[in-house]
Amino acid sequence: MDEEVCRMTELSKELQDSAASLISRSCNEEASLRQRALSLHTSISNLRSSISSSLKKGNLHPQHALKLEEELGRARYLLTQGDAAAFLPTKSHGRFLRMFIGPLNVRATRKDVQLKVKEEYNSFRDRTALLFLVFPLLLLGLRSWTWDGCLPALPVQLYQAWLLFLYTGLALRENILRVNGSDIRPWWIYHHYCAMAMALISMTWEIEKQPDCSQKQKGVQLFLYWAIMQGVAMLLQNRYQRQRLYTRIALGKAQRMDVVWGETSGVDGQLWLLCPILFILQGFEAYVGVLLLQTALVGVVSEWQVITCGILLIVMAAGNFVNTVQTLLTKSRFKAKMKKGKSKD
Template identity: 75%
Template structure:
């Protein structure tokens, strides 16, 4: 009886309850719209201030460079002012105000995979989370880059009698396709969010993706003359092991240097380590020979693949295609490494001149 009375009472005022909920929804919608409108106006004002400040920093840096070139401004003062402006820009792009700066344009690669989705993060903590995930991805893949080919080569000698089966090699190439696609996606997203990744390294991963895709259709020849037919595959696996060692060295040593540069206000928190760009002298003496040897070996593997195709040992078009891509990637890597070292050398020479002038004064 009690339950029936309660239900009858609820049925009597159900219309009033529903009407109250509808009114609450309307009031909440009006309050939310008002809040968004006020926030939009405030955000627009902050966006204009951020753009104005960024433009002013660029204008002042250009003015300082012009005054320095015309010997109107003292070099010591010019260096100090330039460092101050660099520090101000790091504060701007590394703080919460960076969300009001326009991001880099999204390229066709992101649109092809993700569609017309804006991947520019408006919050700095989200941007840094993307960068940390990218660093973790590189750490994991560096180990796999070293372990996967070394395992194949060990099994080739111990179990497979010096002749690699088709499936494990194709599995490795499929993993390479997944790896380079993941790297390219992450790097494009980082560039949209203000990172300094050089375009060449992204293009390099595009080439590596294409090469991995093409190599999946490459028939791995067995006996007879397996060693001769698979010479290019063997060398490629050895090069991949060297690449894994280089990636481990870069990730371990150079990231520490990048953190130091960020603390000094000479780099942004969204910057990433690539090549020798963040190394110090002792690290460069170790890394540069490894990088140049790696690039030379990459070109050698590409030329060897072309040779095997032209002399008729393995004449598939995939061999020629992969050989050309390896040579092009080696040349591009070498050119970018040399360019980076030249920029670094000019910067160090500038710092030495500034330091010697300070000592003389």
């Protein structure tokens, strides 16, 4: 028995030494690769600047310069989109990530880990889209059948607490995805910041203590109707965007870590369905915001929470509308450019 215990101790020490040696070698090799990647990235940038400068001075033929630019583009693509991209300097984590997790590095060096982060984000969106639809349906149903047309404060506050969790989770995941190389428009993250603030503020909004409960809760009811529409739109766009992203990856127009930015990234047939829904949603969101402001101005509900939530809803609706229109214009310009290129061929 004593010999067996001693043998286990020796084996544990050997394993510890081997693991420590492996970690030390890995750290040294990683540091060397980081230095090489940074040096190569700098050299490529300097060489591109030299080509542009030579072209302007007339020391380089335009056709030859274009060929050199294409070769450098391929080299830069391999460096920034391949496995070596993990050793380049990471994007700034931003204050939001630092506030929640501190100065930790969330950049994954292995592609399989990066893809797992993206798949988890997509799964989270799919799960929460269904809950986004179910919760307001349940609240409105109970309001009619059980609560005599007046929502109790606690269920609504629990729903707002869930919304706070949802938007915080989305914002955290999207910031981590950006650090790992995903292409996400900044507005969608800012939108989630606004939604987090609105959910937090609305939890402190007293909706029961008034003689006319239905009048005070009109904005809440409209918001729940909007949430139902938003849940349907989220389910549709999640499905369409995932299918479209797989198609773009297969065609070489997107990377595996990309998230289809915006809400209008489907194919043409899908856009004819999604765009009207999205514009109606944005208009209804702005309408709820205006209604809340009117409620405060006429003195029905004059709490600061009502005014702030109304302003946030209008800001989010305007931002969503502007970003959706910009996405559609970008797609139309890209399609026009493609058609022009085909006509020249």
